[in-house]
Amino acid sequence: MTITDDLRALEAEALAAVEAAATLDELEAARIGYLGKKGSLTAVLRGLGGLTADERPIVGKVSNEVRQALEGALESKRARLEGTARASRIAAEAVDVTLPGRHHPVGRQHVLHQVVDEIVEIFSGLGYRIAQGPEVELDYYNFTALNHPPDHPARALQDTFYVKDLSGDRAAVEGESDVLLRTHTSPAQVHVMEAQKPPIYVIVPGKVYRRDVADPSHLPQFTQVEGLVVDEGITFGDLKGTLEHFVREMFGPDRRVRLRPHFFPFTEPSAEVDVSCGICGGSGCRSCGGEGWLEILGCGMVDPNVFGHVGIDTEKYTGFAFGMGAERIAGLKYGVPDLRHFIEGDTRFLHQF
Amino acid sequence: MRVSLKWLADLVDITLPVEELCDRLDMTGTKVEAVHTLGEALDGVVVGRVLTREQHPDADKLSYCSVDIGAAEPLKIVCGATNFAAGDKVPVACVGATLPGGMTIKRAKLRGLESQGMMCSATELEVGGDGSGLLILPDDAPVGVPFAQYYGLADTVLELEVTPNRPDCLSMVGVAREVAAVTHVDYRVPSGTPEESGTPVGDLVSVEIADGQLCPRYTARAIRGVTVGPSPAWLAERVAACGTRPVNNVVDVTNYIMYELGQPLHAFDMGTIAQCDEKKAIIVRPAGEGETIRTLDGQDRPLASDAILITDPSGPIALAGVMGGETTEVSDATTDILLEAACFDPASISRTSRRLGLISESSLRFERGVDPDLAARAADRAAMLIAEVAGGTVAPGIVDVYPGKRPPAHLPLRVGRTNEILGTSLTREEMSALLAPLGLGVTPVGDDLDVTVPAFRPDLEREIDLVEEVARLYGLENIPSSRPGGRGRIGGRTPAQRFEVRVGATLRAAGLDEHIGYAFGDRADLERLTWDLASDEQLVELINPMSEEQSVLRWTLAPSLLRAVSHNRRRGVSDVHLYEMGTVFITADGRKQPKERLMVSGALAGAWNAPGWNEQARQLDFFDGKGVLETLFETTHAGRWSVRASDRPWLQPGRSAEVIVGGDVVGWLGEVAPHVLDNYELTGPVVLFEVSVPALVKAASRESISYRDIPRYPAYALDVALVVDEAVTAERVTAALRSAGGALLESVHLFDVYRDPQGTPEAQRRLPEGMKSLAFSLEYRTADRTLSEADVRPVHDKLIRKVCGAVGAEVRA
Numbered sequence A: 001m002t003i004t005d006d007l008r009a010l011e012a013e014a015l016a017a018v019e020a021a022a023t024l025d026e027l028e029a030a031r032i033g034y035l036g037k038k039g040s041l042t043a044v045l046r047g048l049g050g051l052t053a054d055e056r057p058i059v060g061k062v063s064n065e066v067r068q069a070l071e072g073a074l075e076s077k078r079a080r081l082e083g084t085a086r087a088s089r090i091a092a093e094a095v096d097v098t099l100p101g102r103h104h105p106v107g108r109q110h111v112l113h114q115v116v117d118e119i120v121e122i123f124s125g126l127g128y129r130i131a132q133g134p135e136v137e138l139d140y141y142n143f144t145a146l147n148h149p150p151d152h153p154a155r156a157l158q159d160t161f162y163v164k165d166l167s168g169d170r171a172a173v174e175g176e177s178d179v180l181l182r183t184h185t186s187p188a189q190v191h192v193m194e195a196q197k198p199p200i201y202v203i204v205p206g207k208v209y210r211r212d213v214a215d216p217s218h219l220p221q222f223t224q225v226e227g228l229v230v231d232e233g234i235t236f237g238d239l240k241g242t243l244e245h246f247v248r249e250m251f252g253p254d255r256r257v258r259l260r261p262h263f264f265p266f267t268e269p270s271a272e273v274d275v276s277c278g279i280c281g282g283s284g285c286r287s288c289g290g291e292g293w294l295e296i297l298g299c300g301m302v303d304p305n306v307f308g309h310v311g312i313d314t315e316k317y318t319g320f321a322f323g324m325g326a327e328r329i330a331g332l333k334y335g336v337p338d339l340r341h342f343i344e345g346d347t348r349f350l351h352q353f
Numbered sequence B: 001m002r003v004s005l006k007w008l009a010d011l012v013d014i015t016l017p018v019e020e021l022c023d024r025l026d027m028t029g030t031k032v033e034a035v036h037t038l039g040e041a042l043d044g045v046v047v048g049r050v051l052t053r054e055q056h057p058d059a060d061k062l063s064y065c066s067v068d069i070g071a072a073e074p075l076k077i078v079c080g081a082t083n084f085a086a087g088d089k090v091p092v093a094c095v096g097a098t099l100p101g102g103m104t105i106k107r108a109k110l111r112g113l114e115s116q117g118m119m120c121s122a123t124e125l126e127v128g129g130d131g132s133g134l135l136i137l138p139d140d141a142p143v144g145v146p147f148a149q150y151y152g153l154a155d156t157v158l159e160l161e162v163t164p165n166r167p168d169c170l171s172m173v174g175v176a177r178e179v180a181a182v183t184h185v186d187y188r189v190p191s192g193t194p195e196e197s198g199t200p201v202g203d204l205v206s207v208e209i210a211d212g213q214l215c216p217r218y219t220a221r222a223i224r225g226v227t228v229g230p231s232p233a234w235l236a237e238r239v240a241a242c243g244t245r246p247v248n249n250v251v252d253v254t255n256y257i258m259y260e261l262g263q264p265l266h267a268f269d270m271g272t273i274a275q276c277d278e279k280k281a282i283i284v285r286p287a288g289e290g291e292t293i294r295t296l297d298g299q300d301r302p303l304a305s306d307a308i309l310i311t312d313p314s315g316p317i318a319l320a321g322v323m324g325g326e327t328t329e330v331s332d333a334t335t336d337i338l339l340e341a342a343c344f345d346p347a348s349i350s351r352t353s354r355r356l357g358l359i360s361e362s363s364l365r366f367e368r369g370v371d372p373d374l375a376a377r378a379a380d381r382a383a384m385l386i387a388e389v390a391g392g393t394v395a396p397g398i399v400d401v402y403p404g405k406r407p408p409a410h411l412p413l414r415v416g417r418t419n420e421i422l423g424t425s426l427t428r429e430e431m432s433a434l435l436a437p438l439g440l441g442v443t444p445v446g447d448d449l450d451v452t453v454p455a456f457r458p459d460l461e462r463e464i465d466l467v468e469e470v471a472r473l474y475g476l477e478n479i480p481s482s483r484p485g486g487r488g489r490i491g492g493r494t495p496a497q498r499f500e501v502r503v504g505a506t507l508r509a510a511g512l513d514e515h516i517g518y519a520f521g522d523r524a525d526l527e528r529l530t531w532d533l534a535s536d537e538q539l540v541e542l543i544n545p546m547s548e549e550q551s552v553l554r555w556t557l558a559p560s561l562l563r564a565v566s567h568n569r570r571r572g573v574s575d576v577h578l579y580e581m582g583t584v585f586i587t588a589d590g591r592k593q594p595k596e597r598l599m600v601s602g603a604l605a606g607a608w609n610a611p612g613w614n615e616q617a618r619q620l621d622f623f624d625g626k627g628v629l630e631t632l633f634e635t636t637h638a639g640r641w642s643v644r645a646s647d648r649p650w651l652q653p654g655r656s657a658e659v660i661v662g663g664d665v666v667g668w669l670g671e672v673a674p675h676v677l678d679n680y681e682l683t684g685p686v687v688l689f690e691v692s693v694p695a696l697v698k699a700a701s702r703e704s705i706s707y708r709d710i711p712r713y714p715a716y717a718l719d720v721a722l723v724v725d726e727a728v729t730a731e732r733v734t735a736a737l738r739s740a741g742g743a744l745l746e747s748v749h750l751f752d753v754y755r756d757p758q759g760t761p762e763a764q765r766r767l768p769e770g771m772k773s774l775a776f777s778l779e780y781r782t783a784d785r786t787l788s789e790a791d792v793r794p795v796h797d798k799l800i801r802k803v804c805g806a807v808g809a810e811v812r813a
């Protein structure tokens, strides 16, 4: 037996051991057994020192070949074993992907404020700023400056909430207060016009109050969005075009808009605005009461008397104003049958939008 | 305003189908709210002929009849009426018919005999007239024909929404004029003068008006020798079509004329009016101090001094424009009628009718404004009709006191200006053609128009009113759409408004749903919350609240959120996370309007999530609320903030804190106190917080955000557990660590708090009594190299020694 034969025998034995290894641990044991510091192949190679100069190149070549073969076998076996191990781990880790995911709660914006924000966004894009005003108003701002005659029925105690006036003047003592909960966002128009010269382009969202008993179609408190434009050369056509743009943005490009002449004390000419029913498209169905149209807002050209109260030159400037109810629009958009849902805070309602 | 199309057709040619007419009215400003088809209510009522009438064998007051209704077999009907005989034609309600009063006719046994229907009186059919017996129809009434058809009840009634500026449309003639103008046809104004005889009215009646402001015109006519009784069918039917129950022929004529022409009338029993100088003396004057009147509904009405009274020398006889007086009411015994057609001050009528809660068709018209020119014409026509339906003779002439007579108003209409306002390019002629059919006098003056306004259009007072008429008759749909050019405007939200948007977005990202509650509050919430107002604070009180629970304005959002949590709990939803951003109100002596403050509040109850297959539900507590505020302050950059333990009576002591920004208390946070939970029918814990939004805005506006280098070298972390007295707060230890940390200490993170559980036996205690252990992870870092233990250890040891000295801590072994 030459040393070369020994090497070849060892190679065969080692390759068999590698092949026999069933796990990565057994494979590692085999590696250490042959190629480790105390491994059998290492021992053989260590014995090369005793060879003759003739033998050394031949044995050296063979031993290199053996070592490379063994390392190659180890590597490919490791790769195979690792592949198997990963595959079985993957198999073990498989889940039922239809099980529910872990849930991080994210809150919802109230649907009314979603609607208000949408309206505000649309008008912001048209160059409107957002104005606000007090919710507890004076009769002057809520009615008088908005051209309501002194005996206008809306002023009556059965329609408008009045607030106790603690200023100590006589009216308060008599209980005929001129302090009230605003019945519309329109008084903010007057505040804006008092504070600012034209051009004025504002949108006013906010809460308003009327003495209605809460039922499916009334609430004593609701949410209004008001718009006001005062500038040179503003026409009724501008009002119409603006609202047509708004309705298409808000309800979709295929909805139609119509303006019907109406009466409001603080605008003239005035109109009510209808949008074509989204369900029947205008032919009439149950949700639009057979009319094909749904009333969504009121509007008009600012009445010269209103300009008179705030000292705006009616010959130089014209303007328009419009107002809509967020509850009405949300109700139409989402088919909410009872306005009281908006104010109860039931999370099962809030989570729908 | 209810408009019978059958009646309207007498006044104007209706050239459009009903649906198109409605559209046309809608689009010109007279909204059609509903369309009623009359006669439907009388389905199943037919004309019948009584064949036989026999005495009911077992009932004295009943008869047993055989009635032909054109069917194969006559009906057998038991009847209680007595005013008929065999051969009479009567309305018969067959089995299954439902009468206007709601009664459904059924097959029924009456004293042993089956009745297969019912013969009807005028009252039962609500067609006007006598209810004391059957309605006997003329001999030529065709048997078997539906009664509604035969009686002419089939009609279409439009319910019009008449806006307050259009009093003229509260009459058939006004509506006819409007229909004519918008459908381009002519209309007819009914007129007529009575045949007169006998003593002139001027010798019978005198009229005096004390205040021409309150009563611009008063006319009186006299009709003598009338017979008060049921109205003829045509009259009853028309009055009923307008929605008024027929009363008697005289009253029905006054109502008829009111609906036809728009002039409310009042008929007095002339015999009951007191005389002066041998004339029935009418004096129109304001009510005196403390004066009362008994109105014809039998009520004594106390009057304010601006109420207008019709009086005679004996005292008040009618509340002008609102309701007649009891003493002068027309009754069956009345023979002489004094007919009033007048005009009263709209504001006064409005105040009086609202104050007394007496809102009538008459007051509604007067408060909107009745054309004073109309009175005499209306009186003429009414006198003629009364004589026609109630007999009697009309005294010659009319007493007419007209202090408020005014020449017709002229308004200029600038063609150019009109087009500028509307965005149209109409010519002068086009505008003129739009306005003239409304009854306006239109004359060209230069490039523009001069418009004469008739008295029936009191709403046309200014040029802009005419511009509106041009717009609506031209058609808003024909005005070209455009959008404002508007140079130099700026859109979008202000910084404070953008901040509010961010607050909401952050709270939602933190898991809270937005709630909107009532701004109304309940004074009892002060008690429920055990909330003490500051001595200079008062709640904002409503003078006319809808209910006790909504009688003030809220001064905190807390009850709104607690109620919403409670609402959810009652409906079986246990995990509730809500926030609300809204105004709170507080006032003080000397203030007219309250202070309004924008607050943001949150409520957390239950767990973030329902338990899942792979996670457990964790009960939310104080620290979840605090975590939400931490997120809020960090994300919105609302400045350096801190909390300080501080009891609020509605929060649980030891689990409540004040929120402090820049040294100011800007809000509070804590778990709701058990007694408050009881008051809102809740089980805890419920975490609540409330913070002033403007305070956050202010803090955020002071804060400037600037870039810091991202570290390139790793940090060196060392942990330490410090044992301190319970009274030493985590914040104090953290602050001591930070302040003593020097340049290398980058962050201090509290990762554990340990206390021996309550009741741990002495031998097993790991900490001395009254002490707790706070475990911190300290990270050291420098910007230009990786730190080694040799760099950090000496710094760390020195820091710990210093902190131990400062807060009385010992390092836990």
Ligand SMILES: [Zn+2]
Pocket: A277, A278, A279, A280, A281, A282, A283, A284, A285, A286, A287, A288, A289, A290, A291, A292, A293
């Ligand atoms: Zn529809």
